[in-house]
Amino acid sequence: MSVVNQNSRNITDLSPKQDDMFTNVINGLTSNPKTIAPKYLYDELGSKLFEKITDLDEYYQTRTEFDILNQSHVSITKLMGKDVDLIELGSGSSTKTHVLLDEANLNSYMPIDISTTILTSTVDQLEKDYPMLKIHGILADYTQAFSLPELGGNKKVVFFPGSTIGNFEPFEEAMFLKQLSNTLDKGDGLLIGLDLRKDKHIIEKAYNDKQGITAAFNKNLLTRINRELHADFQLENFYHHAYYNVEKSRLEMHLVSNVKQTVHLQDHKIDFAENENIHTENSYKYSINSFQKLCMKCGFKPVEVFEDKNKWFSVHYLEVM
Template sequence: MRLLENNIQSYDFYIEKENMHDEIAKGLAAPVKTISSKFLYDHRGSELFEMITELEEYYPTRTERSIFNDKIQEITLAVGDVQTLIEYGSGSSNKIKALLHHFTSLKEYVPIDISRDFLFQSSLELAMQFPHITIKAVCGDYTAPLTLPLEPSGKKVIFFPGSTIGNFEPVDVRNFLMKSAQLLDEGDGFLIGVDTKKDLHTLESAYDDKKGVTAAFNLNLLTRMNRELGANFNEEQFEHLAYYNVEKGRIEMHLESQCDQQVIIGEHEFSFREGETIHTENSYKYSIDEFQTMALECGFRPSKVWTDVEEKFSVHYLEK
């Protein structure tokens, strides 16, 4: 633990290079090449994603923000007197500010993210804006087991905005919810954003914008592997691919090889056929009933749900 300011502490639990090399090598050696979406978020990837959230086509962030703006009093009342607020994948922490302003009994905020620089920079900014709140910035993988530096008493609430839950396979969603429940006591809560099912055009446009920002975000993964793992990907020989898989109820993002080629990462060599892809992200969409049913199976009681008028997005408050 390091003390960065009077009201901010930093904890670094993430061994980035070792984890990244082993996981990526395993994923590229699989019959269907896959890389976890968490590796999209280095510092540049995080910057690009923040740009994506402001795009005309990308409705989730804008719609979720409008729900929080319109319903913040109801959300504050539903959550109650929370002392500890834990945020998974905090990124720039833009969405947390409304909660930090309205949760007047809050004593500590615990943001968790694997993008080390982005996490500590945003935590320092929040520390100056909210000097009465202790900020415990945790660099770590929130999908892996973590021992968090939490106060032993007081109500705890986990905040997981942005429909990042959609990046998990359904079986992993259940495991994740059950693991999250273990951090909480009875009566504690989970405030989570979940994207809903909707028309094909709206979904696919959100993940393949006209300006090409999402393509740059996806292709940045190759740049990161070249820089951090000594790989030799030629970015011009891959293209961004995104489409909605109706049968599985998810958006899929891929990097598609434009030719037959070989790529070396350390001591590993990987062959790509023309048209073969690296599957880099899924984004599952859930109806309100589908998600609440999963939550019930995992130790949570659905308490409240808020949506926009068109029900493009939903925000759920679950209680353990």
């Protein structure tokens, strides 16, 4: 663990040192069907493209969740309590968090992100915007176990917006929630955004925007593999494909080979048939009841749920039992 202090910046580096991207990518591309873990979508450019996605007209999730937070912030901050250490998982630019930073009674704010560039920029800006608040950035992969620094608040509240938990497979989701409840103390809170089941056309439109930013975000994964792992993916030989799998209640994102081809990744050869997919991400959609039952099995007690008028999205406040 290292702590960086530059230009008043306070960041603790808990990033994994042994994440073997090469082995993970090779294992995924030689499996059947081919897959690549979604965390590799988020290099510096991928993180910036995702920020653009959240502003798209088609991408209802971000603005709907933001509206819920704006309309319910009085109730939410009351549930959070006083002198709180607020911890955000996958903070990005912390845009939605400003509602809580402005209204909640906080001791500190700990943004956690896997991107050094995004995190350092966010911490620098927040220190200017909130000079009286302790800002302590954490560079980490929040899907892996790590310990949180003690910053002296009365309790911790974890903020996990964007329905990002939907990227996990069901067994991973349960492991993550159990790991999180074990990291926190009894009475600590979890404020989590959750995308709800709805008409498939609304969901599919959100992941197939007219500007092609989501497609660029998905294909940037291949650019990253070319750059960092010395592969020779030809981006024009792949296209973005996202659709809602009704049976599994999840949006699936793929990169599809539009020709029969062979890709070289160092000394490995990866053969693709025409129309063969690389599965790059899932985004599961939920019912409130099923999610609350899962949380109770993982150490969290449901306290209150906030929804938009269309019941497209929900924000849950839970406490560690």
